[in-house]
Amino acid sequence: MAERLQSGATLSGVDLSDVDWTDRELADLVLVGCTLTDAQLSGVNLQGARFKDCRLVRCRFASADLREATFEDCSFADDGPAHAGVQFAFSQMDQTRFARCDLSFARIERCGLYGIEMTDCNLRGAAFHGADFGKAFGRKVIRCAATFSACNLELADLREARLPGCSLAGSNLREADLSGADLENADLSGCDLFQALTQGAKMAGADLRNAEVSGLNVLQLGSIDGMHVGGDQQRRLLSAMGLTVDAGPKD
Secondary structure, three states: OHHHOOOOOEEEOOEOOOOOOOOOEOOOOEEEOOEEEOOEEEOOEOOOOEEEOOEEEOOEEEOOEOOOOEEEOOEOOOOOOOOOOOEEEOOEOOOOEEEOOEOOOOEEEOOEOOOEEEEOOEOOOOEEEOOEOEEEOOOOOEEEOEEEEOOEOOOOEOOOOEOOOOEOOOOEOOOOEOOOOEOOOOEOOOOEOOOOEOOOOEOOOOEOOOOEOOOOOHHHOOEOOOOEOOHHHHHHHHHHOOOOOOOOOOO
């Protein structure tokens, strides 16, 4: 099977768990309905590769090139009692796209994630440690880009994540750790932020309209200037600050 793994090749319905992926050049590879279990993908070049309906259980991508790769309807979740998720470490994932994938309990460490797109993905308990959503354009210009659309980020660890101007619209962030995160000018519309940890999070200019903000204490945020909220959210935000909001004037 290993000899069939080549750049631009298409493989369907095969088990690739025993393949040595180390330092392979596999740009534009297409895998459909394939299985990888306990695979170590170190130094592999999968730029522009496409994974469709694949199962990648307890796999580890280390120093891998996944730029512009696409994962559609793939499961990275371990159904066992350990709930071990996929690991991405020191990998290039600029403009990588995940659609309808199960990435629960994934660990994404020290990876370049500029322009990453995740749509309808399960990221429950996922940890983003040292993830870099930025890209330098010249010596003084750094831009951040990322899209998490309608994703489940419940219990996710996004501490200190820099996501200014990025979109998390419609995502579930219940009990997620957003401590110290930079979410200025981000699109958080329709998000569920119930019991999310937001101590020191910067949300100046962020759009929180139609978001679940019960328990969000704006006094604990790192910045709030220009934050957009709807009229129906004002009571909940003021209540979280310890204020009692009366319906009308005192008699």
